Amino acid sequence: MxxxxxxxxxxxxxxxxxxxxxxxxxxxxxxxxxxxxxxxxxxxxxxxxxxxxxxxxxxxxxxxxxxxxxxxxxxxxxxxxxxxxxxxxxxxxxxxxxxxxxxxxxxxxxxxxxxRKKQKTESPNKSTYYYGDNQTLIGTFDIKKIFVEDGAANENGKTIYPYFLFLSSPIKVVPSVANDSENVVETGVTELHLVLDENLINYLKSNQAYGKKVKMTGELFHSQTIHHQSAVLMNVKNIEILN
Known part of the structure; x- marks a missing residue:
């Protein structure tokens, strides 16, 4: 046979x-x-x-x-x-x-x-996202230690600890409208500097979310000032801790 x-x-x-x-x-x-x-x-x-x-x-x-x-x-x-x-x-x-x-x-x-099954499990995000509201991403929440050499005057020579979302696989972020002068295409994005209000920060701290997998929804926008520590940032509106 x-x-x-x-x-x-x-x-x-x-x-x-x-x-x-x-x-x-x-x-x-x-x-x-x-x-x-x-x-x-x-x-x-x-x-x-x-x-x-x-x-x-x-x-x-x-x-x-x-x-x-x-x-x-x-x-x-x-x-x-x-x-x-x-x-x-x-x-x-x-x-x-x-x-x-x-x-x-x-x-x-x-x-x-x-x-492929493992990659699908480890890469829960889409490959392409748009600047703007209601973008949801899954990643690991943590702080990032950054020594500032060429930043704002009050930060130069200091170590800062901004909040970040670290992604398991790179994404591409593109403008949602044509001729967007503020938001340019970024590829290979694996980390997002997070903009969090006090309530969200307290929520993350109280749940000891450092190093945990989270689902975050908010507005993606491009780096615009020396205070921004990644090419693409997220202004977070909602957080769900997954583990």
């Missing part, structure tokens, strides 16, 4: 593949129909006219149950970009009198999917 699948997958023999499939297949961590699987394979071959795969070494078979077997092997894939090995696995199930493919994946794809 594995050799048959490999030959059909390498040659784009969709009729053979279709006959091997169960009605639904766990296809690289997605539950898909037989029709979806075949359509996806056809799209793949359209995009990759130069393609071939062979099984390297032994095929390891593991019995999962009386009706299911798992096959593990190394799949060597060749495309116009070169050759790469993929530790792969298939699961076959006996349905009626026939063995059908119910799962297909490889450890390289699995790792990439997990990485």
């Amino acid at each position: 594995v050799e048959l699948w490999n030959k059909a997958s390498s040659n784009g023999d969709f009729t053979v593949l279709e006959n091997m499939l169960a009605d639904k297949v766990e296809y690289y961590q997605q539950t898909v129909t037989r029709d979806y699987y075949i359509k996806d394979q056809k799209k793949f071959f359209e995009k990759n006219p130069v393609y071939g795969q062979v099984i390297k070494g032994d095929i390891n078979i593991q019995q999962i149950s009386d009706t299911q077997y798992k096959a593990e092997f190394v799949k060597e894939v060749t495309t116009k970009k070169g050759t790469k090995d993929y530790p792969s696995y298939l699961v076959f199930k006996k349905i009626g009198d026939e063995w059908k493919l119910i799962l297909e994946s490889d450890t390289v794809t699995d790792a990439n999917i997990e990485k």
